[in-house]
Amino acid sequence: MITTDTGGETPHVDRHDPSDDPVQLLSPTGERVHHEVYSARADHLDRAALEGFYRDMALTRRFDVEATALQRQGELGLWPPCLGQEAAQVGSARALRPQDFVFPSYREHGVAWVRGLDMRSLLLLYRGREHGGWDAREHNYNVPTLVIGSHALHAAGYAMGIQRDGDVGTGDPDRDRAAVTYFGDGATSQGDVSEAMVFAAAAGAPVVFFCQNNQWAISVPTAKQSRIPLVHRGTGFGIPSVRVDGNDVIASYAVMAEALERAHSGGGPTFIEAVTYRMGAHTTSDDPTRYRSRAEEDMWRQRDPIARLRNHLEQLGTGSDFFDAVEAEADRLGEDARAYCRSLEHPPAESMFDHVYATPHAQVERERAWFRDYKDSFETEVVR
Amino acid sequence: MTERLTLAKAINLGLRRAMERDPKVMVMGEDVGPLGGVFRVTDALQKDFGEDRVVDTPLAESGIVGTAIGLAFAGYRPVCEIQFDGFIFPAFDQITTQLAKVHYRSGGRVQVPVVIRVPYGGGIGAVEHHSESPEALFAHTAGLRVVTPSTPADAFVLIQQAIASPDPVLFFEPKARYWDKGDVDVTADESSLGLLPAGEGVRPEASLLERASVLTRGDDVTIAAYGPTVRTALTAARVAGEEGRSVEVVDLRAISPLDIDTLVASVTRTGRLVVVHEAPTFLGVGAEIAAAVTERCFYSLEAPVQRVGGFHTPYPVANIEEEYLPDLDRVLDAVDTALSY
Numbered sequence: 001m002i003t004t005d006t007g008g009e010t011p012h013v014d015r016h017d018p019s020d021d022p023v024q025l026l027s028p029t030g031e032r033v034h035h036e037v038y039s040a041r042a043d044h045l046d047r048a049a050l051e052g053f054y055r056d057m058a059l060t061r062r063f064d065v066e067a068t069a070l071q072r073q074g075e076l077g078l079w080p081p082c083l084g085q086e087a088a089q090v091g092s093a094r095a096l097r098p099q100d101f102v103f104p105s106y107r108e109h110g111v112a113w114v115r116g117l118d119m120r121s122l123l124l125l126y127r128g129r130e131h132g133g134w135d136a137r138e139h140n141y142n143v144p145t146l147v148i149g150s151h152a153l154h155a156a157g158y159a160m161g162i163q164r165d166g167d168v169g170t171g172d173p174d175r176d177r178a179a180v181t182y183f184g185d186g187a188t189s190q191g192d193v194s195e196a197m198v199f200a201a202a203a204g205a206p207v208v209f210f211c212q213n214n215q216w217a218i219s220v221p222t223a224k225q226s227r228i229p230l231v232h233r234g235t236g237f238g239i240p241s242v243r244v245d246g247n248d249v250i251a252s253y254a255v256m257a258e259a260l261e262r263a264h265s266g267g268g269p270t271f272i273e274a275v276t277y278r279m280g281a282h283t284t285s286d287d288p289t290r291y292r293s294r295a296e297e298d299m300w301r302q303r304d305p306i307a308r309l310r311n312h313l314e315q316l317g318t319g320s321d322f323f324d325a326v327e328a329e330a331d332r333l334g335e336d337a338r339a340y341c342r343s344l345e346h347p348p349a350e351s352m353f354d355h356v357y358a359t360p361h362a363q364v365e366r367e368r369a370w371f372r373d374y375k376d377s378f379e380t381e382v383v384r
Numbered sequence: 385m386t387e388r389l390t391l392a393k394a395i396n397l398g399l400r401r402a403m404e405r406d407p408k409v410m411v412m413g414e415d416v417g418p419l420g421g422v423f424r425v426t427d428a429l430q431k432d433f434g435e436d437r438v439v440d441t442p443l444a445e446s447g448i449v450g451t452a453i454g455l456a457f458a459g460y461r462p463v464c465e466i467q468f469d470g471f472i473f474p475a476f477d478q479i480t481t482q483l484a485k486v487h488y489r490s491g492g493r494v495q496v497p498v499v500i501r502v503p504y505g506g507g508i509g510a511v512e513h514h515s516e517s518p519e520a521l522f523a524h525t526a527g528l529r530v531v532t533p534s535t536p537a538d539a540f541v542l543i544q545q546a547i548a549s550p551d552p553v554l555f556f557e558p559k560a561r562y563w564d565k566g567d568v569d570v571t572a573d574e575s576s577l578g579l580l581p582a583g584e585g586v587r588p589e590a591s592l593l594e595r596a597s598v599l600t601r602g603d604d605v606t607i608a609a610y611g612p613t614v615r616t617a618l619t620a621a622r623v624a625g626e627e628g629r630s631v632e633v634v635d636l637r638a639i640s641p642l643d644i645d646t647l648v649a650s651v652t653r654t655g656r657l658v659v660v661h662e663a664p665t666f667l668g669v670g671a672e673i674a675a676a677v678t679e680r681c682f683y684s685l686e687a688p689v690q691r692v693g694g695f696h697t698p699y700p701v702a703n704i705e706e707e708y709l710p711d712l713d714r715v716l717d718a719v720d721t722a723l724s725y
Contacts, residue, residue, distance in 0.1 A: 101457075131489040142457070143489060147481050153447060154482070157454020164410075164436055164460065179454070192478070195447035202442055355492035356526050358550035359585045362594055362641035364526070 018231045022245040022275050023255055028303050030311025032250075041254035047316045053094060053249050054313060055326050057086040057306050060110040062330035063119050066337050067109075067126070071284040075341050076126040080107045084247075084279030087305030088212050089182075090114055091252025092274070095260055096180065097173070099140065103155040103181040106144040107212075111182060115141040119333070120340045127344055148183070149190030152209065155181035156196040159205035159269070168206045169266030178206040178263035186217025188233050189225045197237040197271065206263035208256065209234065209271045212246060214278035219291040234271025246274030247305040277303070349375070387570045392425050392562040394536035395501075397570065398543035399426065399463065403433050405574065406461060409547055412439040413448055413465030413501075422467055423503055423562055445475035449500065453482055456496040461547060461583070469504040469556075470513025476521075483552045484527030495550040497583060499543075503559035504532075505612040505662050506709055509702040516699050517611075517663035522554045523640040530639040531593055532556035534614035536566035538592060538637060541577060545586045545593055548579045553593070556639075558612035596643035598650065602632035605656040605719050608647060608673060610636040613660040613710055620715040631719065639669055647673065648680045655686035656722040660710050665693040687725035690718040 023038050045053075064082050071079040082089065089110030096102070096115070104111055106125075113119055116139045124133035125144075132143030145151040159179040162168055167177045187193050188211060200207045213230050215222055222230065234241030240262065244255040252274055259270035277300040281288050288297075310323065353368040389397065403409045411426055411433075417440035420427035430438035441448050445466060452462035466472045472479070479500065486496045506515030523530045529551050533539035539557070546553040569576075578590025586593060599614070600621050609617035614635045621631035632650050636643065651657045657677055659670035674689035692710040700708050 103454075130491060131485075132491055132493075135493045136457075136490060137493070145482065147477060150450065150477065150482055153450025153478065154454040154457060156447075157451030157456075158458045159454070160451060161455045161458025161460050165458070191474075192446055192450060195442075195444045195450065198442045198444060199447050199451050355488050355490075357529070358487055358492070358495045360588075361529070361551075362643070362645075364641075366644075 018235060018241045018243055020229050020231070020243065022243045023251045024245040024248050025251040025254060026248045026308060026312055028308060030308050030315060032312070035251075038251065038254040038258070041257045042250045045250060045253070047313065047318060050250070050309065050313060050316070051318060051322060053090055053253075054306070054309050055329070056090040056094070056110065056114055057249065057309065058326045059330050059333055060086050060090065060113050061306060062334050063113070063337055064109055066334035067123065068280065068284060070123075070338060070341050071126070076123065077128050078126050078283050078285060080283045081278075081280035082107050082109045084277045084300065084305065085212055085214055086110050087249035087309070088246035088252050088274040088276045091249035092210055092256040092272070095253050095256035097177070097260070099174070099177045100260065101140045101142070101158055101177070101179050103142050103151040103158070103179065104144050105148075105151070105183050105187070106146055107184070108144075108182045112141060115139040117141055120337055123337065123341050124344070127341060129344055129347060149187035149193040152181045152183060152187070152193045152196035153199070155179040155207050156200040156203075156205055159200060159207035159263075160203050162206055163203065168264065171265075176264035178208060178260055180208045180210060182210045182212065184217065185211065185213040185215065185222045185230060186220070186225065187211070188230050194237075197234065197239055197269070200269040201237045201239050204266075204268035206266070207269045208259040208263060209239070209269065210256065210274065211272065212274050212276055214276050216278055216282065216288075216292065218282040218286060229273065231271065231273040234273075239269050239271045241271040241273070243273045243275060246276030247303050247308065249305060249309055276305075385569070385571050386567040388565050389536045389540075389568045390563050390565050391533070391536045391539050391557070392423055394540040394566075394568050395425050395543050395557065396427055396429070397568070398540045399429060400432075402463075402544050402547040403429065403437065408459060409461045409463065410437050410439065410455065411463050411465070412441050412452060414441060414443055414467050416440060416465050421465055423559065425501070425557070425562075426465065445471055446478050449475040449478040449483060449498070452498045453478065453486065453496055456498050457494065461497045463499040463501060463547060466500060466502045468514045469502055469516040469518055472502055472518060479522065479528070479554075480525045484525045487551070488527055495583075496552055497547070497550050498552045499546045499555050500553070501555045501557060503562075504556045505558050505560055506699060506705050507560040507612065509705075511702070512699070515705065517661065517694065519554070519556050519639050520663055520668050523669065527552065528640060529553045529593060530556065531637060532558065532611040532639060533637065534558065534561065534609075534611055534635050536564070536568050538597070540568045540570070541572065542592050542637070544577055544579070545591055548577075548583070548586050549593060550583055550585050556611060560612050561615065564615070592637055594638050594641055594643060596637055596646040597635045598646065599633040599635050600631065602630040602654065604630045604654055605658060605722050606632045606634060606647070606650040606654045607658045607660060607715065607719070608634045608636055609660040610639065610669075612662055616710065616712055616715055617660055619712055620719065623712065623716060624719055629719065629723065642669075642673065642676065644676050644680065647677055651677050652681050652684045655684055657685075658690040658692060658715065658718045658722055660692045660715055662694055662709055664696050665691040666696045668693060687722045690722050692718045
């Protein structure tokens with residue numbers, strides 16, 4: 001039985017009154033910081049593991065910068081940069097198990113990379129070639145939905161399915177699963193995100209709501225969307241919630257690890273607010289100079305998540321050979337992305353009629369036949 | 385073996401059969417559990433299938449459809465109940481920009497076999513938002529199938545075929561006809577229903593999801609109707625028959641796709657077409673039919689296609705709804721007009 005019988009009483013909920021101080025395990029200058037609750041979640045991360053995190057972040061950034069350049073050069077119609085959010089994405093994604101299922105927003109390039117996606121697939125959407133671009137089930141990483149916040153409900157529903165499959169609370173690390181949804185600060189204003197938390201809380205569903213508060217919903221700052229820190233949005237629904245320094249890859253890992261343990265063990269949903277900063281534009285069609293100050297950008301540039309981890313690794317003794325090798329790998333990744341992007345040709349026009357339905361639909365088939373005849377009529381004229 | 389069932393009971397039995405057949409089929413919505421839904425269409429299902437498969441959801445329509453999409457990703461076949469037609473709009477985004485497009489967006493890799501049941505139409509003396517006919521809005525959206533039964537027999541088959549379909553289906557139930565009785569072949573099984581294994585859908589030759597039904601043969605005028613207006617159309621055919629006019633009645637059953645071939649075959653013979661629905665005529669299903677039939681059998685038409693339906697107003701107050709709804713007199717008037725050319 002999944003549904004909790006409370007005998008008509010409102011169940012007692014531990015509100016986990018979250019601190020407004022974000023969890024931090026790595027200081028802005030790269031020193032490990034002790035945290036009473038969360039340090040234990042990250043103690044096992046040795047230098048090799050953190051070098052892996054660094055590589056993920058550096059490659060994500062290189063790819064992201066390359067894609068931004070490709071847009072500027074007319075090779076992509078649009079690109080939403082994740083510049084500055086690499087720690088929140090890579091740290092949280094590194095805590096996932098392969099069987100966990102991710103419903104992302106469109107800016108989660110670092111999560112996609114960690115899930116094992118060929119990052120070049122991310123270009124297909126923005127090249128105008130596909131609406132999606134990959135098989136969601138191959139890496140348990142869905143294609144993004146572009147209507148803000150809609151996918152939070154899909155994650156809640158997927159988690160209800162996990163409950164019905166009995167893949168929660170078994171204690172088997174290869175079996176217990178969770179759904180994870182990524183969204184931004186702006187999405188927390190959407191009704192669907194609230195409804196997702198209502199449904200998840202009511203069902204006790206194994207889902208993690210990972211909100212990257214990057215301070216700006218295009219041009220509107222978080223302060224104009226919420227009178228309270230976003231982390232309190234979760235507690236209002238009776239969902240254990242935590243605020244984390246999203247530019248701290250170790251802390252981002254630790255809070256996600258805790259949330260997933262709760263979900264996997266049958267403890268229900270968690271809301272995470274990762275405080276970070278969108279160092280680039282919302283998308284390449286945006287101009288941040290119209291709404292935010294250079295001083296603010298400079299302040300956040302000082303908190304660069306990759307520089308922070310590099311400082312830490314250097315303190316641990318990681319040498320320049322490692323960083324040079326990552327940089328070389330990143331350059332190859334960028335060049336490869338560029339070559340791939342430019343090699344993409346338009347799909348056949350008639351493919352617009354494919355997959356509208358899973359089974360043939362008379363209206364689509366009538367229109368497909370008409371379109372084919374129409375196109376053929378031009379080819380006949382050319383032959384003449 | 386047939387049993388005499390109300391339309392509501394036929395849907396209830398169809399849901400039960402689908403749940404017995406496939407453990408992945410779920411029912412979810414507001415008050416669908418112990419209450420059995422406000423129209424009792426899900427009566428006793430929770431008692432027999434449990435709270436995990438018949439889910440009383442929080443009161444949030446977007447949440448119902450959005451979580452159903454997630455459940456479909458996880459391999460389930462949710463049947464959502466929207467309590468009344470006018471309450472579907474909080475879920476409009478999830479239905480039209482998500483449910484309808486998941487399969488397309490995924491490049492055919494992810495199917496979302498979700499059925500959304502919607503009691504619709506007027507004539508029950510209800511308050512605002514409880515009598516609307518929004519089917520055209522959904523039929524206009526590619527990726528959705530839209531069907532609506534008019535009889536208990538069709539309802540019993542259609543609900544099971546809709547659940548078996550790999551595509552999302554909007555299942556509009558004529559609430560004013562919930563208590564109409566009819567003979568239902570309750571022995572229908574997977575084979576006679578044409579249900580394919582492994583969620584592959586329905587054999588085309590057995591499927592009602594794309595096929596209209598010719599209810600009465602006639603030579604002078606075709607009346608196309610669906611859902612709640614089919615009974616009115618049949619009455620009009622009988623009355624017109626008494627006046628020596630031979631009327632053919634076509635029950636569309638499917639709104640997306642429209643079975644234009646059946647209509648064209650009929651109108652090619654009769655030369656005259658009257659389309660009847662409760663929804664406003666402006667940019668409605670009748671408008672599409674008029675255009676499609678005109679394109680296909682222009683030289684067979686003896687008169688312009690006539691439309692009988694709701695007006696371009698919000699659904700009016702119950703005191704005067706009978707003047708808004710297409711009734712027998714307005715249908716007969718349209719038949720007369722078609723015959724006057």
